[in-house]
Amino acid sequence: MEAKELLRTHVTKSASLTEEQFDYFFSHFQKQDFKKGQAIITAGDTVNCEYFVISGCLKSFYINEDIKMFILQFAMPTWWASDYSALYNNTKASINVDCITDAEVLCLSNDDREKLCNELHQVEHFFRWRTNRGYVAAQKRLLSFMNNNVKYRYEELLKLYPELYNIVPKNLIAAYLGVSRETLSRLYTS
Amino acid sequence: MEAKELLRTHVTKSASLTEEQFDYFFSHFQKQDFKKGQAIITAGDTVNCEYFVISGCLKSFYINEDIKMFILQFAMPTWWASDYSALYNNTKASINVDCITDAEVLCLSNDDREKLCNELHQVEHFFRWRTNRGYVAAQKRLLSFMNNNVKYRYEELLKLYPELYNIVPKNLIAAYLGVSRETLSRLYTS
């Protein structure tokens, strides 16, 4: 079973679960399919779930008052996405999540995650490490933002995730880098 | 006992530990005193510990090739600081931590944290939630960076942490906002 194996491999990198424990863990996930362009979380929504990507590519993004989009994260297979601020604090979404390509995801509710963390120490361990890595990555990105110019950040991104180049249009890359699509376009032409 | 109470109050906000469990937890921390300007972690060091601030104010910062400083975080009482990338991945520090004012901290080693997380499920729960909050805060700051100008970010910072205004010199505030001290200085004068 494709999705189950992907999740198992991912989780057992930082936690050791028995076969039965993983089966129990997995039984709380719900498989969902989405089409390219479809919204998963929309600003203003109540947020109940986080999503583990099996195939395809998602983006989580913020739209400001001037309808300008800022991309917080792309999510490729084995990545997680949600509006974590809304999910953890039980508030309305301020972030959107949608599909850059057709996508299959596994959906886990906030309540089930907390229940599983309570019941299985190793699950709590797994989620601690997942967030640890996310935190360190967010700090790195923040530093790169302050320290490096657009060209450097663009090359850094493509070096880290070369697969994005073929999947994600340049205007979205620009929204991730926090520059206008025009500036990104001019980087290698003029 | 001052430091112990501060830590207890902080921890029990997101985890329930019995008196004995907390005593055991606390026994792994080591009290340390630092003077204004003293370094706690220097880039290139091996990083073994994270630090819980009891009194005073720390900063964690990165120095680039042009000797320009970027501040990742200020740390006031009940905040934690370290080079988490180095700490978690067991690599050399690329981040510095030092004291803006005289400071008292509680120091917890990486090994002890992992040991405690293993022995006490509630401790693992606490650290998961601590990082969750950190992750959400880092994402918020990233968004504010992309979306807002310096003046807005400065006012947002002072609204969130008014105590910084009296403790932290403006050139350090500028380094936190990712802007030159001259630009920050000009915000309200011209």
Added chain:
DNA sequence: CTGTTTATGTGATGTAGGTCACTCCCCTAC
């Protein structure tokens, strides 16, 4: 197949913030 939307390039011009250079002030160490 065709009209419409989406992605991308490019010129002209505007602007926020950077850099450099100089000044003044206050604090602390001797």
Added chain:
DNA sequence: GTAGGGGAGTGACCTACATCACATAAACAG
């Protein structure tokens, strides 16, 4: 006391990137 260093203000000039406007080509729906 005074010398020296750090914090802070400010003028002159520079530059990276934004914005607007227009053009073109590919992708996509009817």
